[in-house]
Amino acid sequence: MSKNIFVLFAIVGLAVMTAFLPVAEAVPHPPVQILIDVGHGGVDSGTSYHDVKEKEINLQVAKLLYSQLVEAGYSVILNRDRDQALSDDNKWLNSPSRHKRDLAQRRHLAKELSPQMMISLHVNWSSDERRRGPNVIYQSNNQSFLLADILQHSLNQVYRTKDEPARGKTYYLLRHDYCPTVIVEMGFISNSADRAFLTRQEGQQKIAQAIADAVSEYLLIIGEMQQITYSDNETWLHKLRRFLREKL
Numbered sequence: 338m339s340k341n342i343f344v345l346f347a348i349v350g351l352a353v354m355t356a357f358l359p360v361a362e363a364v365p366h367p368p369v370q371i372l373i374d375v376g377h378g379g380v381d382s383g384t385s386y387h388d389v390k391e392k393e394i395n396l397q398v399a400k401l402l403y404s405q406l407v408e409a410g411y412s413v414i415l416n417r418d419r420d421q422a423l424s425d426d427n428k429w430l431n432s433p434s435r436h437k438r439d440l441a442q443r444r445h446l447a448k449e450l451s452p453q454m455m456i457s458l459h460v461n462w463s464s465d466e467r468r469r470g471p472n473v474i475y476q477s478n479n480q481s482f483l484l485a486d487i488l489q490h491s492l493n494q495v496y497r498t499k500d501e502p503a504r505g506k507t508y509y510l511l512r513h514d515y516c517p518t519v520i521v522e523m524g525f526i527s528n529s530a531d532r533a534f535l536t537r538q539e540g541q542q543k544i545a546q547a548i549a550d551a552v553s554e555y556l557l558i559i560g561e562m563q564q565i566t567y568s569d570n571e572t573w574l575h576k577l578r579r580f581l582r583e584k585l
């Protein structure tokens with residue numbers, strides 16, 4: 338596992354480096370299907386509850402998700418595999434804001450690798466301790482919505498919730514069109530039941546499994562849709578409806 342991650346990081350390193358090399362020296366890299374964006378890290382703990390830190394939960398679930406997806410045969414990249422801030426890696430974006438450099442680095446990877454999707458893992462917080470359950474946030478495009486919808490319903494089954502995904506208009510990470518991107522708020526650190534679930538190995542496994550199942554369902558649908566011939570005046574949404582009518 339750590340060896341795999343090392344190899345993948347070497348590939349990410351190459352991919353990033355090649356962006357700054359003359360074209361002739363560019364090294365080809367294998368296509369990445371899933372980029373897992375592990376929220377926060379290093380000096381940025383994200384949200385917290387006493388000594389429970391969001392950045393640690395994100396990393397633990399990300400590693401489980403990575404293993405499950407690799408085992409299922411997908412090519413996957415984690416953008417951090419330890420407790421580090423991504424802003425430290427970002428030497429070329431000369432912003433004085435560490436937070437901005439961190440987010441720019443995450444988005445830059447999506448541009449460099451052009452994966453089939455980016456999944457950003459986070460944990461939620463509310464002043465209302467009763468608020469609980471997962472929330473998936475999507476971009477203003479059909480593929481991101483489809484991915485978010487499948488993810489939300491898969492996670493709803495684990496949490497026994499009935500939430501719908503939400504469109505995120507103001508999130509910097511979502512404001513790009515390099516690949517369909519979603520933010521997965523995996524539960525509330527401020528709710529005691531969610532917190533117990535998010536910090537136990539068994540809960541983390543279930544969350545990772547629900548995300549992995551949703552990812553493969555999404556890729557299956559997208560893959561099958563590519564087999565359907567497009568008529569010029571048919572929108573992506575029409576095509577999706579047609580696909581669902583034929584399959585279900």
Ligand SMILES: [Zn+2]
Binds near residue numbers: 377384458459460
């Ligand atoms: Zn977060």
